[in-house]
Amino acid sequence: MDLSIDWGWLADHVGAMYERFLQHLQLVVIAVLAGFVIALVLGIWAYRRRRAYAWIILVAGLLYTIPSLAAFALLRPVTGLTLLTALIPLTTYTLLILVRANVAGFDSVPADVLEAAEGMGYTRRQRLLRVELPLALPLIMAGIRLATVTTIGLATVASILGESFGGFGFFITEGLNRFFLTEILAGAVLSIALAFAADFLLVRLERRITPWSRAGAR
Amino acid sequence: MTGLATHGAIVQFDHVSKSYDPAATKRGTVPAAVNDLSLTVPAGKICILVGPSGCGKTTSLKMVNRLIEPTSGRITIDGVDVTSRELTELRRGIGYVIQQVGLFPHQTIGENVATVPRLMGWTKARQHERSEELLAIVGLEPAKYRDRYPSQLSGGERQRVGVARALAADPPIMLMDEPFGAVDPIVRDRLQNEFLRLQETIAKTILFVTHDIDEAIKMGDLVAVFQTGGHLAQFGPPTEILAAPASEFVARFVGQDRGLKRLSLLRVGDVPFQAPTTARPGDSAAEARGRALADPLHYLLVVDEQNRPIGWVAAEDIPAEGQVTEAMANPVSPTVSRRTTLKDALSMMLDADVQTGIVVDRTGAALGLLTIEAVADRMREGDHAPAFDQAGMAEEAAEHDELPPGEPGAMAPEPEPQAAEA
Numbered sequence: 001m002d003l004s005i006d007w008g009w010l011a012d013h014v015g016a017m018y019e020r021f022l023q024h025l026q027l028v029v030i031a032v033l034a035g036f037v038i039a040l041v042l043g044i045w046a047y048r049r050r051r052a053y054a055w056i057i058l059v060a061g062l063l064y065t066i067p068s069l070a071a072f073a074l075l076r077p078v079t080g081l082t083l084l085t086a087l088i089p090l091t092t093y094t095l096l097i098l099v100r101a102n103v104a105g106f107d108s109v110p111a112d113v114l115e116a117a118e119g120m121g122y123t124r125r126q127r128l129l130r131v132e133l134p135l136a137l138p139l140i141m142a143g144i145r146l147a148t149v150t151t152i153g154l155a156t157v158a159s160i161l162g163e164s165f166g167g168f169g170f171f172i173t174e175g176l177n178r179f180f181l182t183e184i185l186a187g188a189v190l191s192i193a194l195a196f197a198a199d200f201l202l203v204r205l206e207r208r209i210t211p212w213s214r215a216g217a218r
Numbered sequence: 219m220t221g222l223a224t225h226g227a228i229v230q231f232d233h234v235s236k237s238y239d240p241a242a243t244k245r246g247t248v249p250a251a252v253n254d255l256s257l258t259v260p261a262g263k264i265c266i267l268v269g270p271s272g273c274g275k276t277t278s279l280k281m282v283n284r285l286i287e288p289t290s291g292r293i294t295i296d297g298v299d300v301t302s303r304e305l306t307e308l309r310r311g312i313g314y315v316i317q318q319v320g321l322f323p324h325q326t327i328g329e330n331v332a333t334v335p336r337l338m339g340w341t342k343a344r345q346h347e348r349s350e351e352l353l354a355i356v357g358l359e360p361a362k363y364r365d366r367y368p369s370q371l372s373g374g375e376r377q378r379v380g381v382a383r384a385l386a387a388d389p390p391i392m393l394m395d396e397p398f399g400a401v402d403p404i405v406r407d408r409l410q411n412e413f414l415r416l417q418e419t420i421a422k423t424i425l426f427v428t429h430d431i432d433e434a435i436k437m438g439d440l441v442a443v444f445q446t447g448g449h450l451a452q453f454g455p456p457t458e459i460l461a462a463p464a465s466e467f468v469a470r471f472v473g474q475d476r477g478l479k480r481l482s483l484l485r486v487g488d489v490p491f492q493a494p495t496t497a498r499p500g501d502s503a504a505e506a507r508g509r510a511l512a513d514p515l516h517y518l519l520v521v522d523e524q525n526r527p528i529g530w531v532a533a534e535d536i537p538a539e540g541q542v543t544e545a546m547a548n549p550v551s552p553t554v555s556r557r558t559t560l561k562d563a564l565s566m567m568l569d570a571d572v573q574t575g576i577v578v579d580r581t582g583a584a585l586g587l588l589t590i591e592a593v594a595d596r597m598r599e600g601d602h603a604p605a606f607d608q609a610g611m612a613e614e615a616a617e618h619d620e621l622p623p624g625e626p627g628a629m630a631p632e633p634e635p636q637a638a639e640a
Contacts, residue, residue: 035541110318110323111318112316112317112318112319112320113320113321113322113323114320115285115316115320116314116316116319116320116321116322117320117322118285118309119283119285119309119312119314119316119393120309120310120314120333120334120337120383121305121306121307121308121309121310121334121337122304122306122337126337132325135322135323135324163419189248190493210324212323212324212367212369215366215367215369
């Protein structure tokens with residue numbers, strides 16, 4: 001294998017990289033969002049039911065141990081070579097992180113704040129939406145950041161489903177098949193860069209939506 | 219003035235019991251949290267629920283806004299059973315202040331104060347107006363505080379915001395669960411004084427939980443002493459509880475120094491004063507000596523033209539002829555006002571050479587003498603007389619330095635000791 005970098009190839013494939021970027025982004029955004037919605041529902045339901053919570057974490061943990069390649073293989077007869085086949089495992093893998101983060105977020109809401117809210121006449125729904133959810137945000141966002149970064153790395157594996165999958169992972173798979181280092185590195189570096197960028201943007205987002213947490217003591 | 223109505227509601231407990239395990243309570247294995255509680259809090263009064271931990275005082279409080287539901291019995295507000303009212307509507311009509319305050323960390327101070335008005339669907343403008351008004355009432359300058367977050371405030375400031383938030387929708391009732399328990403003693407004392415002053419204008423019905431008997435005595439119009447097992451051991455005005463504890467338990471709980479505590483509830487104006495034998499410089503010494511010798515005290519009080527005390531002179535030291543002079547007088551007696559507590563007066567008297575207090579009015583003119591014997595007599599008398607003379611208080615309120623000038627009922631802006639709260 002030629003160990004030098006083929007700059008010409010890189011220059012020729014900027015357009016392809018952009019396409020793969022959009023594809024990668026699509027996989028990650030859908031998987032994390034879907035995972036978040038499922039984890040939020042599970043979290044709200046489970047955070048006052050410790051037994052149910054223990055079961056959810058156990059199941060999510062078991063699902064997390066399924067190798068992604070095996071998951072793709074198992075799903076292929078059912079969902080075929082579709083985006084769904086890629087999304088189901090990616091979404092599932094986010095659950096362990098996100099359910100834990102959401103429940104930790106709800107747990108972090110101080111008891112006195114909840115008591116005050118109840119005593120002042122918040123309905124359950126108002127308390128959830130206006131008190132618990134906003135106050136859980138810092139930990140929820142920490143979960144989303146971790147899930148996003150993990151999924152960006154994991155999404156590259158989806159490239160084994162075919163040419164139209166896997167985002168930056170396509171370059172890695174194709175590079176491996178062709179023994180072409182430049183392409184492998186391009187896929188890896190782009191994937192890492194995307195992870196860094198996503199994390200940075202999510203930190204910015206978190207700051208913006210939790211202005212109170214920056215207002216330190218005087 | 220404050221935009222808050224001055225009205226309270228009558229809160230009545232009618233054979234209220236609460237057990238967290240009714241079956242076990244029946245068998246006698248688990249004591250009830252609250253046991254057959256009946257008491258009536260008149261409108262506009264502060265009722266303190268006090269007792270050791272596990273006595274059911276907080277449980278009783280939380281049954282009023284139904285954070286806890288009673289096992290049996292009923293609680294009424296102005297005759298209406300609380301269980302007949304819609305839960306959120308009931309709670310929005312009752313101010314609630316807790317020890318840890320429970321301010322919403324993600325909302326600004328202004329938003330925190332406007333919580334209940336917002337829940338009740340007031341317009342934004344009205345919420346804002348009320349929020350500003352209440353911040354001013356509790357002594358927090360709105361322009362300075364409204365946009366801050368709770369984490370940027372000191373403990374004392376947060377408690378003020380807690381009180382403002384509880385008052386925002388002008389509820390007739392306030393429930394306060396150890397509201398000043400988490401701040402240091404100096405701030406607590408100030409918050410207590412300010413709250414009492416505020417209550418003079420807003421006259422809410424207040425149920426106030428504390429485990430501190432001194433706070434109970436200071437803050438309460440009525441004090442309910444709870445005993446472990448959820449029994450009401452005694453219910454009455456603080457002076458009555460101190461003078462005549464209903465049981466061994468109450469006597470122990472109020473402490474061996476309850477006599478001293480009673481002294482701090484009584485004022486100089488509650489004790490009859492003796493008329494002193496007085497003379498002015500320039501009066502005939504022989505005549506003054508004669509009067510002093512006739513006085514059981516054997517002392518003469520030299521006063522100036524305005525009747526202000528200059529000092530004492532012993533009868534024997536007055537010359538048989540000549541004039542009374544200022545130089546004869548020893549300025550050694552403490553002067554007290556009618557509003558001084560007996561505790562403070564007694565303390566000053568014990569410290570002085572002549573253990574007799576001179577009671578003066580606001581111009582400093584001598585009104586009479588306060589003797590240790592008179593204090594002792596007053597203590598023996600019990601509490602048939604009013605705790606202190608309201609008319610005398612009103613008359614002297616203006617002169618008293620505990621009441622700084624300003625809007626009555628407003629908590630004064632607080633220069634908070636920040637170091638103490640870091």
